[in-house]
Amino acid sequence: MIYLDNAATTKCSEETVSIVNSFLSTRFFNPSAQYKQSVLIRSEIDNSRNNILKSLSGKGRIIFTSGGTESDSIALNNTKKKQGSKIIISSNEHSAIYYSALELRNRGFKLEICPTDNHGKLNLVEFENLLDESVSLISIMHVNNETGAVNDLKKIVTLARSKAPLALVHSDGVQAVGKIPVNLSDLDIDLYSLSAHKIGGMKGSGALFIKEGIEITPFLFGGGQEYGLRSSTENVAGIVSFARAIESRVIDIKSNYKKITSLFNILYNYLVNNEYFKVISDEIFGSKYILLFTNKLIKGEILQNLLESKGIIVGTGSACSSNNKTTRITNALKLSKTDSEGVIRVSFSIDNTENEIYEMISALDGIIREYKLLCL
Amino acid sequence: MFVEYNCILIREGEIFLKGKNRNQFEKQLLNNIKFKLKDHKYSINASRNRFYIESFDPSYTNIILEELKTVFGIHSISRCIKIESNLESIFSLCSVIMPANGSFRVSVKRADKSIKFTSVELAKEIGGRILQRNPNITVDLENFEYELNVDIRENGYTYLYFEKIPGGGGLPVGVSNRGLALLSGGIDSPVATIMMSKRGMKVDAIHYHSYPFTGELALQKVRDLCKVISKYNLGIKLYIVNFTEIQQEIYKACPKEFLITIMRRFMMRIAEKISLLNNLSCIITGESLGQVASQTIEGITSTDRVLSSLSVLRPLIAFDKTDTIELANKYNTFKLSILPYEDCCTVFLPENPSIHPNIFEVEKSELNLNLESLMQRAIETLVIEKY
Numbered sequence: 001m002i003y004l005d006n007a008a009t010t011k012c013s014e015e016t017v018s019i020v021n022s023f024l025s026t027r028f029f030n031p032s033a034q035y036k037q038s039v040l041i042r043s044e045i046d047n048s049r050n051n052i053l054k055s056l057s058g059k060g061r062i063i064f065t066s067g068g069t070e071s072d073s074i075a076l077n078n079t080k081k082k083q084g085s086k087i088i089i090s091s092n093e094h095s096a097i098y099y100s101a102l103e104l105r106n107r108g109f110k111l112e113i114c115p116t117d118n119h120g121k122l123n124l125v126e127f128e129n130l131l132d133e134s135v136s137l138i139s140i141m142h143v144n145n146e147t148g149a150v151n152d153l154k155k156i157v158t159l160a161r162s163k164a165p166l167a168l169v170h171s172d173g174v175q176a177v178g179k180i181p182v183n184l185s186d187l188d189i190d191l192y193s194l195s196a197h198k199i200g201g202m203k204g205s206g207a208l209f210i211k212e213g214i215e216i217t218p219f220l221f222g223g224g225q226e227y228g229l230r231s232s233t234e235n236v237a238g239i240v241s242f243a244r245a246i247e248s249r250v251i252d253i254k255s256n257y258k259k260i261t262s263l264f265n266i267l268y269n270y271l272v273n274n275e276y277f278k279v280i281s282d283e284i285f286g287s288k289y290i291l292l293f294t295n296k297l298i299k300g301e302i303l304q305n306l307l308e309s310k311g312i313i314v315g316t317g318s319a320c321s322s323n324n325k326t327t328r329i330t331n332a333l334k335l336s337k338t339d340s341e342g343v344i345r346v347s348f349s350i351d352n353t354e355n356e357i358y359e360m361i362s363a364l365d366g367i368i369r370e371y372k373l374l375c376l
Numbered sequence: 377m378f379v380e381y382n383c384i385l386i387r388e389g390e391i392f393l394k395g396k397n398r399n400q401f402e403k404q405l406l407n408n409i410k411f412k413l414k415d416h417k418y419s420i421n422a423s424r425n426r427f428y429i430e431s432f433d434p435s436y437t438n439i440i441l442e443e444l445k446t447v448f449g450i451h452s453i454s455r456c457i458k459i460e461s462n463l464e465s466i467f468s469l470c471s472v473i474m475p476a477n478g479s480f481r482v483s484v485k486r487a488d489k490s491i492k493f494t495s496v497e498l499a500k501e502i503g504g505r506i507l508q509r510n511p512n513i514t515v516d517l518e519n520f521e522y523e524l525n526v527d528i529r530e531n532g533y534t535y536l537y538f539e540k541i542p543g544g545g546g547l548p549v550g551v552s553n554r555g556l557a558l559l560s561g562g563i564d565s566p567v568a569t570i571m572m573s574k575r576g577m578k579v580d581a582i583h584y585h586s587y588p589f590t591g592e593l594a595l596q597k598v599r600d601l602c603k604v605i606s607k608y609n610l611g612i613k614l615y616i617v618n619f620t621e622i623q624q625e626i627y628k629a630c631p632k633e634f635l636i637t638i639m640r641r642f643m644m645r646i647a648e649k650i651s652l653l654n655n656l657s658c659i660i661t662g663e664s665l666g667q668v669a670s671q672t673i674e675g676i677t678s679t680d681r682v683l684s685s686l687s688v689l690r691p692l693i694a695f696d697k698t699d700t701i702e703l704a705n706k707y708n709t710f711k712l713s714i715l716p717y718e719d720c721c722t723v724f725l726p727e728n729p730s731i732h733p734n735i736f737e738v739e740k741s742e743l744n745l746n747l748e749s750l751m752q753r754a755i756e757t758l759v760i761e762k763y
Contacts, residue, residue, distance in 0.1 A: 305589055305590060305591035308588070309587065
């Protein structure tokens with residue numbers, strides 16, 4: 001099987017499996033207990049927290065969560081905001097942000113949805129026009145999960161600070177961390193969501209970075225874990241393996257990106273030289289981990305099925321949610337009806353090889369050839 | 377005083393209209409009820425168009441009621457309190473179980489003629505006792521909130537109950553032979569299937585898929601629909617046939633406007649073949665006249681022409697879509713049916729299908745195909761699953 005849907009989830013790295021195994025079997029102790037084994041585990045969690053902060057140059061707190069969706073939801077729901085104030089998100093945010101924002105609108109907040117360009121990158125001019133003193137929260141994703149578009153977070157934060165001084169700025173960094181350089185201090189971002197399973201960690205493990213001085217209201221009550229904000233016995237195996245995944249991905253970020261770029265380029269060059277395909281991702285400024293394209297011959301779902309029958313797994317869009325969101329994202333990207341029907345998302349991981357991409361290309365060639373024979 | 381329902385009364389549906397076959401119908405209904413309640417401990421007795429379920433664990437009462445609601449052949453169900461027909465105990469129990477507020481009436485049926493009072497006299501006496509005990513409740517024979525039914529049977533027992541819960545209606549599954557439903561996964565075919573179950577037919581289903589053009593999700597959707605249908609049909613056998621080669625060959629060799637008609641003719645031929653091999657007596661489809669291009673009278677006629685011995689039943693032929701959707705909601709198939717996956721009918725959809733296919737032209741264009749070998753190869757892909 002050739003797996004090219006790594007923006008949906010990745011296979012756990014061997015290191016993750018070994019860490020998880022150790023914390024599930026021999027080092028299973030409750031980190032809140034008094035005995036030596038527990039105290040050692042408590043310090044593993046603290047180290048994990050510090051290592052993530054160090055890897056991402058963050059000054060503040062990391063709270064561990066069940067994943068990106070929970071982190072996004074905390075950022076939107078558990079931050080202090082003036083009743084009726086303005087909230088800004090972008091038009092192709094992940095469903096975790098989009099539906100949390102709709103819920104806030106139902107509760108009386110004013111929601112502004114800022115458009116993006118055809119690659120899925122925030123339109124900064126429109127964004128700037130939306131900023132004023134009534135904005136209490138801004139949430140703009142770092143790397144778009146559909147197209148790989150990279151938003152200029154630093155510019156976004158700078159604009160926000162000058163024109164919307166009361167606003168907190170959050171970013172969903174799930175497709176960014178461990179893949180492109182992230183320096184939280186340099187970005188000066190207030191809140192930032194992370195997820196483990198997009199970079200070889202395990203599902204059910206994520207985190208929210210909270211900058212120094214930013215307040216979050218507690219939302220799970222009990223034993224007082226995670227600074228008293230989110231009580232619950234810690235997912236130790238998930239936490240320790242997550243921190244380690246970030247650490248190792250950040251160390252190798254440049255060499256990994258070089259490898260991914262070559263995979264991207266092989267497929268990109270094939271697609272742009274084939275009359276039936278059109279690339280939607282931004283090949284220059286986007287993250288090379290994601291390549292969104294469309295074709296005019298075959299519906300995306302059918303092309304995905306045909307590739308699957310040849311042992312190649314790709315996505316047709318965000319796998320986190322069912323089809324009803326397709327229109328929202330395709331509208332945001334201003335795709336024509338035909339273009340939106342033929343969309344395929346290929347997302348790479350460091351486990352993929354060039355040969356796999358060549359196999360994918362030859363599979364696409366074969367499918368197109370057969371389809372043309374049949375239907376044209 | 378806490379009084380517990382200790383009996384469930386089941387009233388038969390249309391069975392009582394049946395003449396000589398009646399025993400067979402009742403036996404089938406009894407078997408179907410037993411099949412539904414196979415995970416429960418209880419006893420069941422039959423008497424005069426009714427079944428009485430007793431000795432069950434009262435904490436499972438609601439679960440048993442839910443199971444019974446999906447059994448066809450049942451007119452209605454009531455939770456009862458069963459006591460010996462001793463007048464004093466009937467009077468006092470009636471006044472205890474009546475709610476303290478609101479309006480009520482009492483309806484008495486006295487099959488046991490050894491009781492000296494008439495039904496009306498008994499109802500008056502019971503009403504009086506209730507009013508005595510509950511001064512805040514009033515009698516209202518027309519606009520009552522509670523109707524207390526007192527059913528004094530010949531067997532020496534009396535059954536007290538308030539509500540009549542509608543059953544599935546129709547006839548017990550199994551009394552009307554067996555059929556094969558074409559199940560696409562859309563809104564109509566699951567409803568058509570369940571409607572035939574309701575008329576007592578034990579239905580099997582056949583699904584055509586277009587792997588590798590269609591995916592696992594589309595097939596899983598049909599499996600999930602079968603699990604829902606199986607509640608009404610008391611299990612269901614699903615025949616899965618790969619239809620891709622047939623579709624591709626039609627696409628290559630026949631005019632595009634006849635694609636759907638010829639496709640449906642193949643579906644019918646294969647369905648008939650599988651039916652005959654499995655002792656199934658008819659084919660069922662969810663077609664509704666004029667709903668889509670292939671469901672015109674010409675389209676239907678040209679698909680029926682390929683059948684040599686079986687009839688096609690189309691229970692939805694005169695239904696509006698909204699009526700079908702209402703039933704799909706009632707039978708819990710709607711939410712599954714609207715999942716938006718590509719299926720064999722959407723993969724090779726021509727832009728302009730013929731609305732009034734001419735049968736001679738259709739048959740002429742089929743001459744380009746090797747019907748027998750295509751069908752044979754499709755049937756070789758058959759996979760059977762049971763739900």
